[in-house]
Amino acid sequence: MATLEYYFEDFSVGDTFDLGEYTFTAEEIVTFARQFDPQPFHLDEARGRASHFGGLIASGWHTCAIMMRLNVDRLLSRSSSMGSPGVEQIEWLKPVRPGDTITVTSSTLEVRASKSRPDRGIVRQLWTATNQHGEEVCRFRGTGMYLRRPVERA
Amino acid sequence: MATLEYYFEDFSVGDTFDLGEYTFTAEEIVTFARQFDPQPFHLDEARGRASHFGGLIASGWHTCAIMMRLNVDRLLSRSSSMGSPGVEQIEWLKPVRPGDTITVTSSTLEVRASKSRPDRGIVRQLWTATNQHGEEVCRFRGTGMYLRRPVERA
Numbered sequence: 001m002a003t004l005e006y007y008f009e010d011f012s013v014g015d016t017f018d019l020g021e022y023t024f025t026a027e028e029i030v031t032f033a034r035q036f037d038p039q040p041f042h043l044d045e046a047r048g049r050a051s052h053f054g055g056l057i058a059s060g061w062h063t064c065a066i067m068m069r070l071n072v073d074r075l076l077s078r079s080s081s082m083g084s085p086g087v088e089q090i091e092w093l094k095p096v097r098p099g100d101t102i103t104v105t106s107s108t109l110e111v112r113a114s115k116s117r118p119d120r121g122i123v124r125q126l127w128t129a130t131n132q133h134g135e136e137v138c139r140f141r142g143t144g145m146y147l148r149r150p151v152e153r154a
Numbered sequence: 155m156a157t158l159e160y161y162f163e164d165f166s167v168g169d170t171f172d173l174g175e176y177t178f179t180a181e182e183i184v185t186f187a188r189q190f191d192p193q194p195f196h197l198d199e200a201r202g203r204a205s206h207f208g209g210l211i212a213s214g215w216h217t218c219a220i221m222m223r224l225n226v227d228r229l230l231s232r233s234s235s236m237g238s239p240g241v242e243q244i245e246w247l248k249p250v251r252p253g254d255t256i257t258v259t260s261s262t263l264e265v266r267a268s269k270s271r272p273d274r275g276i277v278r279q280l281w282t283a284t285n286q287h288g289e290e291v292c293r294f295r296g297t298g299m300y301l302r303r304p305v306e307r308a
Contacts, residue, residue, distance in 0.1 A: 039230060065219070
């Protein structure tokens with residue numbers, strides 16, 4: 001079994017993880033929108049310009065999906081993650097436009113041993129995406145379940 | 155200008171909208187996961203079976219994206235929607251597996267005129283996805299901005 005970097009015990013309140021960055025292209029914005037969120041301002045630059053957004057913008061769900069991808073690559077894939085029961089309070093604070101680069105971080109808000117399952121615990125983190133102008137574009141609180149570090153036997 | 159079916163005035167607390175249904179295939183689950191959520195139990199049936207989920211399951215973000223698509227097709231595209239500032243309390247209650255069909259509804263929790271912008275209002279709705287066994291698999295509360303119905307001039 002591969003050794004993992006992050007078990008439940010490895011999270012402490014106040015920890016911050018740099019989850020990397022991602023640059024959105026117009027093509028990807030439109031591809032996601034055609035499949036999942038075909039509103040005019042997500043589909044086409046001209047129709048975006050005609051809207052109150054003033055141009056093509058990414059679906060908020062696309063931004064969240066990219067934040068998830070960065071989290072999997074940098075943190076979850078190296079961890080004992082067992083999935084998530086949910087997410088609280090997604091805020092889409094500013095539009096994400098073609099060419100925008102978001103930088104994503106997560107910081108640990110709460111760590112709590114599971115009462116019913118002694119092999120695992122719950123970690124609550126605040127995820128934020130900030131664009132190249134230093135503006136927060138999206139934030140939410142996510143809850144994850146993680147296995148505890150296995151006891152080494154002598 | 156096309157006449158829209160739903161302006162701010164057309165939402166009332168307690169209204170329920172049937173947003174239709176969607177059946178997930180293994181191929182779509184894996185395609186979404188490769189791009190946005192490459193955790194083992196979203197990528198491969200065998201690795202799903204080896205996990206505590208007992209099989210391949212859809213990313214919770216995939217379920218949300220499909221719920222959004224149904225909402226756009228059945229409601230938002232016929233409405234004066236101006237987008238959403240966010241979503242509260244996403245709960246991923248049960249796994250969604252290949253072949254599962256979800257039925258999605260939204261029901262109106264709150265309607266509120268904007269104080270700062272007299273041309274629009276805010277509608278809060280509860281979205282739920284229920285599988286073919288009658289089990290809720292995902293729910294969240296979403297907030298949308300809608301323009302008011304234009305005044306007709308004589």
